């Protein structure tokens with residue numbers, strides 16, 4: 001994938017996710033692998049308004065998050081976590097959203113380290129899942145402004161749970177990924193649906209712990 005193609009796709013996805021309230025204001029970031037060896041990644045620049053994105057705001061970075069060519073803006077601190085997901089899981093694309101439901105559920109379930117989603121037909125939209133009886137673990141990491149700490153925690157998490165499709169950061173949002181851009185974007189839709197369904201269902205029968 002060329003940087004120009006990646007930029008067009010990331011702008012399209014970011015604009016769509018903004019419209020659906022998953023990346024409001026300057027929140028969230030999206031990335032896609034351009035080449036593996038050496039690693040080159042296209043990623044949204046820091047602090048850009050997701051409702052007014054432009055292809056010039058998509059940066060090309062290397063495996064350390066260093067910009068490879070001039071562009072508008074600089075890489076977000078959250079770039080480190082994108083690179084960790086790409087390295088640890090071998091993901092081809094990483095999506096980070098800040099929706100209301102992922103924020104609420106990450107807060108509610110943080111004390112337990114996460115929660116399971118099971119029994120929902122929509123789980124079949126996750127790569128490798130073929131039945132609604134699947135039990136998906138959604139881990140919750142504590143939020144931290146030091147992204148190197150968060151990236152190290154994610155690395156430990158991936159070593160222990162290689163089959164997860166996403167993770168939450170407490171009172172912050174969600175990271176999900178996929179082998180390519182289409183799969184990662186689908187995982188955003190599926191997980192955001194599931195989070196809202198689980199959150200709304202839970203509100204009908206509050207389980208205060």
Ligand SMILES: [Zn+2]
Pocket residue numbers: 027028078096098172173
């Ligand atoms: Zn964020």
